[in-house]
Amino acid sequence: MDGAARGNPGPASYGVVVRDPSGLVVARLKKYVGQCTNNVAEYYGLIAALDYAQSHGIRALRIESDSELLVKQMRGQYKVKSADLRPLFEQARKMCGDFQSFAIEHVVRERNREADELANQALDESSASPAGFAAPKSGTRNAKNEAHRIRARYSGGALHPLEPLDLSEGSDVELTIHFRRW
Numbered sequence: 001m002d003g004a005a006r007g008n009p010g011p012a013s014y015g016v017v018v019r020d021p022s023g024l025v026v027a028r029l030k031k032y033v034g035q036c037t038n039n040v041a042e043y044y045g046l047i048a049a050l051d052y053a054q055s056h057g058i059r060a061l062r063i064e065s066d067s068e069l070l071v072k073q074m075r076g077q078y079k080v081k082s083a084d085l086r087p088l089f090e091q092a093r094k095m096c097g098d099f100q101s102f103a104i105e106h107v108v109r110e111r112n113r114e115a116d117e118l119a120n121q122a123l124d125e126s127s128a129s130p131a132g133f134a135a136p137k138s139g140t141r142n143a144k145n146e147a148h149r150i151r152a153r154y155s156g157g158a159l160h161p162l163e164p165l166d167l168s169e170g171s172d173v174e175l176t177i178h179f180r181r182w
Contacts, residue, residue, distance in 0.1 A: 003041030014045030015118025043088035
């Protein structure tokens with residue numbers, strides 16, 4: 001998995017390549033996540049990978065990332081000092097606990113090329129759309145004061161967004177809950 005930002009902060013995205021134990025690619029995920037730092041984009045990529053694995057019944061997971069910061073924070077070797085990263089780190093750590101086996105390892109950039117390409121594709125596709133946003137999926141709108149569709153996970157008595165919320169502090173929102181069925 002990889003996160004990318006053009007500027008720091010700047011337009012950002014992630015790319016995730018999901019492989020089965022034999023190395024066969026079973027899924028490719030990419031998403032433009034708005035304006036944020038590269039490190040925030042890395043965490044969004046990690047959370048997307050964890051969510052994909054959980055929602056597809058994967059019980060043993062190994063994550064590869066070229067972000068030394070993310071890997072060492074997730075292993076407890078580095079403290080999470082950034083206020084922007086803290087909630088994402090906590091969400092990712094909590095999600096990791098749901099697996100029977102979880103490992104995260106740092107890999108050299110060359111071993112992460114496919115995920116990097118996906119992240120850059122998401123950025124390129126977002127810049128081709130008006131206002132620099134990814135083209136909306138059906139049922140979603142990008143304009144302020146209009147409906148936005150996001151995914152969230154309920155845990156610990158609260159909803160935790162699985163993607164960035166483009167909200168200003170103190171924004172009032174209305175939620176409609178739809179349960180996902182597998």
